[in-house]
Amino acid sequence: SQKIEQNSEALNIQEGKTATLTCNYTNYSPAYLQWYRQDPGRGPVFLLLIRENEKEKRKERLKVTFDTTLKQSLFHITASQPADSATYLCALGGYSSASKIIFGSGTRLSIRP
């Protein structure tokens, strides 16, 4: 069955460092991969989308890579700040607009001052 793993349940790093989160998947050939941020008591907020034919995407301090051979995406936050502390979810989607998007369980990121 399709499976997404975010292999760190929690990640704790020092302010100013680069945070790197990992998303691995099996038994799936996604058309695209998305990353979301979720704060406690709130719904997920869409951050970035990267397509299967793209290697890398950037948005301000965020960078996402997508390796369809390794079946892995890396999500980087450079110059991390305490305000970046949240749970980050990856999600995979298929080619059809009727395809469901499958979410990972998230990595809880804590940035300490």
Next chain:
Amino acid sequence: DTAVSQTPKYLVTQMGNDKSIKCEQNLGHDTMYWYKQDSKKFLKIMFSYNNKELIINETVPNRFSPKSPDKAHLNLHINSLELGDSAVYFCASSQDGARSYGYTFGSGTRLTVV
């Protein structure tokens, strides 16, 4: 203006009761969804509607019934509530099946069945 709003935010009810959660989006999106987030934080899709037509209907008990009166609204009715239904339920919307810009989620409804 809230893009995707769902009510109520909290719902505490007894086993066996029937309850509804309402969702509205003002983004003009063509597709709406219901997701369930369990205690382990997994988000699992339950239903999806595109322009009032049901397009995704995951394996959920038929005690759960979605209703979309128009493309801006998707409500979720739950009959005969059980303890295992306790979770956070999220409504979301998207354009183009979220293949370009992702989902816009509501803030969630925390359902507690006692």
